[in-house]
Amino acid sequence: MPDLLISVFGSSRIAEPSEAYQQARELGTALARAGFAVATGGYSGVMEAVSRGAAEAGGRVHGVVARTLPGKPNRWVEQEIVVETWEQRLFQLLTLGDGYVACPGATGTLVELSVAWEMINKGLLPPRPLVALGEFWRPIVEHIEAAEPKTRGVVSLAASVRAALEILQVRLARNRASEA
Secondary structure (H helix, E strand, C coil): CCEEEEEEECCCCCCCCCCHHHHHHHHHHHHHHHCCCEEECCCCCCCHHHHHHHHHHCCEEEEEEECCCCCCCCCCCEEEEEEEHHHHHHHHHHHHCEEEEECCCCCHHHHHHHHHHHHCCCCCCCCCEEEEECHHHHHHHHHHHHHHHHHHCCCEEEHHHHHHHHHHHHHHHHHHHHHH
């Protein structure tokens, strides 16, 4: 699936050598080795770690940055995509992605996961794999699915990078087969 791109969401506030940074870097490496391009919000933290892992593994790295946000793209971004606002940045990441992974994060990452979830749930985006990486997300996803049962199955929980990659590969292959 070399022509597919995975958009990754996550905290800008983590740094090397934290476990979260290492997990995000491992994710970028695994995605690139599986033939996926990656797109992130382009800045620091998870975005940097995913970009770094993908770049070091020979993958293509896209960074979507907004003029209204401070900072420069991380040095691992190969293709910078500049938009005006944070909202445009999110929608660009959703448009680019054939699948999505939400790494642990805070309110910004929660918004990104929620918007992707709702757009897929409402049919505003075609069915695409949406993976929440790590036990961090389990109580949130389970609570929302219990409150809103029709959202069940939109978000897949993955305990590890390997599990996230497997979910993406299986769901994307299934989507391609149904399109053929």
